[in-house]
Amino acid sequence: MSTLEEIMNMDQSMPYDKSARGRVVFASSPETYTNANGETKQSKSVAIADDKKAVKVVSYDPTQFNKLIEGKTIMLRNFIRRDGYIILTRTSRLFPTQEIEVPDSRVQEGKALVNPPAAPMVSLREALRSPPKTKTTVCRKVIQDEEERDILVGKSKSPTKMKTIYIQDETVDRVKVALWRNTNKNVRTGDFVKITYLTIHTYQTKYTTETSFNSTYTTSVTKVEPPTVHVTLTVISACAQDDVTELLLSDDSVRAIPSQLLMAALPQELEEVLDPESFFAERKTNLRLQLKGSEVLSVKLQ
Structure with a gap:
């Protein structure tokens, strides 16, 4: 039998056919999701722990849910370890076993894995400057979305679902976001979305170093x-x-503004003698815009 710490310290993600024991220290309610085939499915996330380690466990088999009860101690077999957590499938087995004692520190650790504290919401520029593995939340506009596809991941080259979208805000024009596995991918170009718990991904292309976001x-x-x-x-x-x-x-870009809002922002004494073209041709001018999405709500001259 392996300890949770030994399992999570393995070098690669892989199916695991030996036993691991832990006490369920936190259990969430089942969640409904739609898989790649459009089928409605359920999953349940719990945290199990022993005296040295707490681990998040996700079950995709509803027949297992009644064994994943807070306070129960179970033995796991035939599970998959991936990206810092354990996956239970139809071939996984759960064996009730004698109760083990778990320190309160591990209980709190487990709760934070399943129900983590909110990651701070920041601008894209600030998020891109975050240290590696820092989790951030952004609320931005989708400017491009691509079809979901299979990516071969790890040494086993197992196909993994991934969808790429591109988002922007007032600080950055275009950033790539990779949405992996069961992350909700029902977003389209033009949607405004809130995306939580993103991490930075930096990679080298042929000509430059690129920075993007990965879902967790x-x-x-x-x-x-x-x-x-x-x-x-x-x-x-x-x-x-x-x-x-x-x-x-x-910056050599062009921004379209409703003429009525723009005229209202010009000095009143000039409205009758200067049109916008004449006004801006004679001086470099700062304008303060209030925006909601692509809609301009107000314009002020600075």
């Missing part, structure tokens, strides 16, 4: 209302197009 086993993805944010733009020119005025910015 605690990541959740939920659609949200677009946040209201404020941004400052430096305008160097304008092109009026009926109800919309396109502003040429100092």
